[in-house]
Amino acid sequence: MTRALIADDEPHLAQYLKDQLQQLWPELDIVYVAKNGIEAAAQIAALQPELAFLDIQMPGLSGLEVAQGIEGLTRVVFVTAYDEYALQAFEHAALDYLLKPLKSERLARTLDRVKTALAVQTSAEPVSPDARLSTVLQQLLQAPQAQINQSRLRYVRAAQGALMHQIAIEDVLFFHADDKYTVVQTATAEHLIRTSIAELVAQLDPEQFWQVHRSTLINLRYLMSTRRDENSRLFLLMKHHARELPVSRAYIHLFKAM
Known part of the structure; x- marks a missing residue:
């Protein structure tokens, strides 16, 4: 069974995502819902879930910082309210992302891609997460704040x-x-x-x-x-x-x- 962690500092948004996931992927086991980045990082390290849905903006550690610190094989789906700066980078690196407010149709397409990626991962030799993820995270974390601020709030x-x-x-x-x-x-x-x-x-x-x-x-x-x-x-x-x-x-x- 595939296990997943959700991290979002807004409890009602985390619950909404959890409800949507349970509807679209009943077999998915939500093993933990984290309220901030520090808690998410600790639980990912302890539980080693196959999948983590990380809000980009969280207290303690951002979703980007949490993802950068993952040492296991946990795959990441970013959740963000910001459009251009994240989406261009994620698309370029073939990463999964969800825009807030969440839409079930978009989530369903993401889950199809995730299932395919996990199936390929389990049928192949164990490998570390895609190197492109680390590259993109480094670029985003080092980006000037002004560049991030240019993203449009949705x-x-x-x-x-x-x-x-x-x-x-x-x-x-x-x-x-x-x-x-x-x-x-x-x-x-x-x-x-x-x-x-x-x-x-x-x-x-x-x-x-x-x-x-x-x-x-x-x-x-x-x-x-x-x-x-x-x-x-x-x-x-x-x-x-x-x-x-x-x-x-x-x-x-x-x-x-x-």
Whole structure:
């Protein structure tokens, strides 16, 4: 029986992946669910599972660092919220990866490839993991942070009360910094994240998201109208949201053509 480990610092996402795996591959034995990179590395070394699903961004050790430290024959499937920087490298090295939010069709295709790879591995002489994996991991771990930041964020994990939600970036009306948190406003609800506006600016598509205030970042897809008051201050009205958003003077020039 093939054994697998899941590592993700968001318990509900780990559980979702586990549920999907049990549906698509009932024979797969999930031997451990790790909450961080350090725990994942320790359990991979102890249990030596044939397969590990590693979230790239985890506290303690990243999924990349965990994979780099694997000394056995555990094969890795990376799980990532970031697109370009990871996918180009993984495709080039013929590695498996999953993008968040997870889709069952994509997971099914990954599992088909994994089963084929494991079948070849068990029928051949034991070998160390693909050398290309180590090469790609070294390149990614040594990449400048600016290069990583150029990757586009595709979704955010945001809190609403005690629950965590996966929110697709295209569904966000705007982000607004509020004390210790940043509000993620959708058409139906407010959610909270700890990511700062500056960090979001670096991770989002500048053609879709404009910073209009030191504390506000809007999705142009939902911009409905602009209004100037008697003091020439500019305000924005967003679709699906009643309250106007102020534009600071430093960003008024963005709307001169409107």
